[in-house]
Amino acid sequence: MPYAIELFLDERADGRVRQIWGALDTHGISSLGSIPDTHYHPHVTLSGFDHGDPTQVARALRPVLVNSVGMPLVLESLGFFLTDEAPVFFGVVPSPPLLALHHAVHQVIEPLVAGIGPHYRPGGLLPHCTLAVGVSDRARVLDVVSRFPAPIPARAAGAHLVQVPGGHHSIQLTTA
Template sequence: MVAALELYLDTDATRRLRALWKALEAEGIPTLASLQDSKHRPHVSLAAASQLSPSAVASALGDAPVGRDLVLDLDFVGQFVGRVLWLGVTPTEALLERHRAVHDRLAAGGVSVWDHYRPGLWVPHCTVSLRVPNPLMGAAVRRCLEILPLRATVTGASVTDHANDIAHPLPG
């Protein structure tokens, strides 16, 4: 089970990422589009954990800006161990400062997150697939490169846990 604090992207970036998901799915590469009854939408996660209480996160963040109006540049393709494919977000000063501020508030509010999402360890990314078949990885990377570079503006944020039907929008 995974819960996350997700940043959502503007309409054009979302449309382009969904088109990428569709193209990959047509080539036999599973994407977030086919997970959990298609509940996922393109996003960048600022924090993740086995569980996140939406009310605890909202309380910890208060009126602090989460992500709205941040501009994100997706400029490269990466992989995590386990055949996870993602588009990399260039770690700008503005993004890293916002990430640190969010984590400072979460920690002060007693909200625990996975270590690899903490400042200094986090790799800003937009997940494309959690399980690319090994023989198709090269084709998947090439397909991802076709839509890059991609500039996106953050338009909203939410605490999500799709396995438990949680999608709690956050202000700012």
């Protein structure tokens, strides 16, 4: 089962993203939070992989991620991936601390896992917080999201190793 290494957002930013998820749902755009049988949290993904022992990966990542709690994350732009899944997202400012953390995570996991997605490798990361997938009406998304103040200042509230799709199983990697 594939896994993602995610930074969950602080309570205030989490609440703001969930408000936007709710507004998208109200306007006929299925948000990440409304996908049936899932348990997603607003998050920024540091990496994802298809194969590896999650317990071993979690043990190796904990020392790397211990200082991630409190890291500033600024959700500043609205974007769309032009793929079959058609996700819409808030782009996260790729700050030097975020990129350094991303690089450190990869140094640890690359010997332990297989199937790291190309968009999550160092040099290829576009940090983001997904709002919805399967978006066909980008203008409607822009209309809904532009009603909310931006940028959204956030802090990492914790790091988790999350089973995807669905977010049903999560291993907490840090404590606040």
